[in-house]
Amino acid sequence: xxxxxxxxxxxxxxxxxxxxxxxxxxxxxxxxxxxxxxxxxxxxxxxxxxxxxxxxxxxxxxxxxxxxxxxxxxxxxxxxxxxxxxxxxxxxxxxxxxxxxxxxxxxxxxxxxxxxxxxxxxxxxxxxxxxxxxxxxxxxxxxxxxxxxxxxxxxxxxxxxxxxxxxxxxxxxxxxxxxxxxxxxxxxxxxxxxxxxxxxxxxxxxxxxxxxxxxxxxxxxxxxxxxxxxxxxxxxxxxxxxxxxxxxxxxxxxxxxxxxxxxxxxxxxxxxxxxxxxxxxxxxxxxxxxxxxxxxxxxxxxxxxxxxxxxxxxxxxxxxxxxxxxxxxxxxxxxxxxxxxxxxxxxxxxxxxxxxxxxxxxxxxxxxxxxxxxxxxxxxxxxxxxxxxxxxxxxxxxxxxxxxxxxxxxxxxxxxxxxxxxxxxxxxxxxxxxxxxxxxxxxxxxxxxxxxxxxxxxxxxxxxxxxxxxxxxxxxxxxxxxxxxxxxxxxxxxxxxxxxxxxxxxxxxx
Numbered sequence: 303x304x305x306x307x308x309x310x311x312x313x314x315x316x317x318x319x320x321x322x323x324x325x326x327x328x329x330x331x332x333x334x335x336x337x338x339x340x341x342x343x344x345x346x347x348x349x350x351x352x353x354x355x356x357x358x359x360x361x362x363x364x365x366x367x368x369x370x371x372x373x374x375x376x377x378x379x380x381x382x383x384x385x386x387x388x389x390x391x392x393x394x395x396x397x398x399x400x401x402x403x404x405x406x407x408x409x410x411x412x413x414x415x416x417x418x419x420x421x422x423x424x425x426x427x428x429x430x431x432x433x434x435x436x437x438x439x440x441x442x443x444x445x446x447x448x449x450x451x452x453x454x455x456x457x458x459x460x461x462x463x464x465x466x467x468x469x470x471x472x473x474x475x476x477x478x479x480x481x482x483x484x485x486x487x488x489x490x491x492x493x494x495x496x497x498x499x500x501x502x503x504x505x506x507x508x509x510x511x512x513x514x515x516x517x518x519x520x521x522x523x524x525x526x527x528x529x530x531x532x533x534x535x536x537x538x539x540x541x542x543x544x545x546x547x548x549x550x551x552x553x554x555x556x557x558x559x560x561x562x563x564x565x566x567x568x569x570x571x572x573x574x575x576x577x578x579x580x581x582x583x584x585x586x587x588x589x590x591x592x593x594x595x596x597x598x599x600x601x602x603x604x605x606x607x608x609x610x611x612x613x614x615x616x617x618x619x620x621x622x623x624x625x626x627x628x629x630x631x632x633x634x635x636x637x638x639x640x641x642x643x644x645x646x647x648x649x650x651x652x653x654x655x656x657x658x659x660x661x662x663x664x665x666x667x668x669x670x671x672x673x674x675x676x677x678x679x680x681x682x683x684x685x686x687x688x689x690x691x692x693x694x695x696x697x698x699x700x701x702x703x704x705x706x707x708x709x710x711x712x713x714x715x716x717x718x719x720x721x722x723x724x725x726x727x728x729x730x731x732x733x734x735x736x737x738x739x740x741x742x743x744x745x746x747x748x749x750x751x752x753x754x755x756x757x758x759x760x761x762x763x764x765x766x767x768x769x770x771x772x773x774x775x776x777x778x779x780x781x782x783x784x785x786x787x788x789x790x791x792x793x794x795x796x797x798x799x800x801x802x803x804x805x806x807x808x809x810x811x812x
Contacts, residue, residue: 316795322657325549329475332482334542334563339622340571341485341615343535346424348594355528356511357579362529367568369740370536374564376703376737377540378557379717382724385546385556388636390698398705406701407637408781409694414630416691418670422459424619426452432612453674463627464667470656471548481621488614489570496577499602511585526747527754537695539564544632557724634662639799641792690773693748700741707734
């Protein structure tokens with residue numbers, strides 16, 4: 303396929319490609335799987351699932367996978383037609399119009415920046431366990447010292463991802479791909495290692511460990527809370543399409559990368575969780591409620607082997623933050639070239655030397671570090687905001703799947719039938735319907751004002767418990783108000799990014 307054909311659909315948005323195509327199929331796959339990052343997510347969040355649902359919370363993993371697969375299939379069809387930077391933003395804009403697109407892009411951007419900060423803080427739960435010297439400030443047993451040290455470690459990581467992203471997508475892809483290779487190999491070895499030390503039968507995943515008692519004997523309520531741990535992991539697969547303008551043959555590679563990243567994450571993460579629970583010697587151990595599978599590693603495999611796998615988790619956290627930072631940059635770039643953000647011309651500038659948007663990399667890094675400072679005195683507020691960021695991502699996905707469903711029902715979504723392109727055919731409509739139902743249900747479950755999620759420890763404040771509604775409301779209404787009254791009047795493809803054709807390329811699907 304010739305290079306001009308790669309960029310043909312960009313003309314429908316009014317763009318000419320300013321980014322360099324250099325990424326192969328594994329690079330795009332690696333971007334998606336490192337964003338999901340099963341080693342990071344399963345280890346950092348297993349304590350939550352086990353605390354509220356016991357071993358039976360494992361069933362939330364396949365349930366969330368099936369739901370997210372419905373979304374991923376819809377996204378794969380879009381990626382086959384439009385493998386474009388800032389995927390969610392541009393897809394929502396194409397399907398629902400500029401206003402819907404802006405809101406989707408804004409929510410995804412806000413959530414991504416918070417996710418960078420939150421994921422980078424995971425260094426604190428990993429590095430001091432590998433070597434005590436990583437506890438540079440104070441004592442890890444002191445909550446304040448741990449918070450401050452966590453900020454220091456996270457800041458170093460964000461500085462690293464900022465520099466790598468600023469120096470070009472090829473460097474980012476090489477580091478990310480190497481990290482993903484290590485993560486995948488470690489995940490397979492971890493599964494084998496845990497399988498060799500199992501002490502429980504597979505039926506352990508039917509055990510609730512009595513967690514329903516905290517919910518009046520209703521395990522469904524407990525499961526809905528515990529399942530949030532799984533929903534916090536399996537997202538971000540759209541990143542593979544967001545690098546579409548920098549990928550070789552993206553129409554074929556991007557859909558495959560989206561689906562492969564999600565499926566591989568499901569298989570590996572599911573087996574790690576399963577064998578991890580089968581290798582757990584004591585489900586009443588208090589360490590499970592704070593460290594989850596990290597405690598199981600040391601307890602079942604011994605401290606030396608446990609530390610070796612913690613090194614792999616360190617690599618996974620690093621490439622995860624790198625991938626989230628990369629995705630956030632593409633959202634900023636995509637919105638900025640539409641002049642849909644303040645200082646759009648500056649943010650949309652592609653460095654002629656590094657052939658990547660350098661300014662967004664720096665701006666996002668600075669904001670992410672600034673957000674970390676909240677964690678010094680108010681870690682509970684930061685934890686709540688992190689949870690809320692995931693809600694924004696699920697909403698931004700809905701802002702794609704809902705307009706896509708409307709376009710299907712109106713007969714206006716007709717994906718191309720070019721040879722080799724991914725398409726759902728007659729299954730497209732039922733899959734799209736189920737994807738919308740799933741997304742709406744998960745958003746409600748995530749946003750439900752539970753004290754266990756948003757205000758788990760004292761001091762108890764009503765505004766923390768209801769922060770899901772308040773935060774999402776302020777983020778959506780406040781952000782859209784700024785767009786509507788200020789930025790909306792300036793929106794239009796910047797001249798240096800505009801294609802030669804000047805039709806109404808950003809209008810909804812027709």
